[in-house]
């Protein structure tokens with residue numbers, strides 16, 4: 559297992575640093591089809607803008623199949639939709655076949671969609687001996703409460719769920735979400751956290767140092783074999 563921490567001056571530098579590493583990693587991938595789970599929220603927006611502009615012609619996007627680590631149960635054109643954000647900033651700007659974009663149907667019944675999405679994942683992603691999907695790359699974020707994907711502290715049972723996806727509930731808004739579970743996050747062949755902002759510095763230090771309340775933060779339970787934290791100076795202040 560290798561865990562690396564990379565620090566950058568600000569959120570824009572985090573996005574550029576990750577995008578550059580991503581391009582290098584992509585160049586080493588021999589397989590025709592590459593499976594990637596994207597994160598949502600505010601942090602990856604700068605990355606999506608870079609991919610949609612500077613990297614539009616630099617990557618053969620047609621080899622990539624995109625999935626989502628989590629999605630809010632809203633219409634795809636709702637401003638809360640993780641898919642909607644990626645589509646507007648990036649997917650609409652690059653040459654990628656529509657069939658390579660595997661969005662969670664946020665507008666569907668969550669319990670039915672959880673199962674449909676699991677099948678969609680099984681149709682494209684390698685699995686291990688225990689039928690756990692192994693994405694080539696999973697990009698994650700972390701909330702101020704230590705949640706990752708949509709595994710929140712009050713639903714930490716999803717960290718060990720035998721399912722591929724679960725229906726999560728946001729602790730404050732009660733918004734339903736579909737999330738990949740802990741075993742799937744941990745089986746990602748490569749996992750990258752992009753985390754920025756002073757308001758997450760305290761929690762991040764506990765997550766990385768495995769101190770304090772770290773056990774209660776879902777992000778601290780991601781233990782993939784190839785794990786990298788891309789951080790800005792503000793969030794890395796207490797490391």
Ligand SMILES: O=C1O[C@H](COP(=O)(O)O)[C@@H](O)[C@H](O)[C@H]1O
Pocket residue numbers: 597598599600601602627628629630640698699700701702705706707708
């Ligand atoms: O709700 C979510 O939160 C986390 C962190 O988001 P951020 O806005 O603090 O960057 C994100 O990773 C997840 O995908 C998203 O749905």
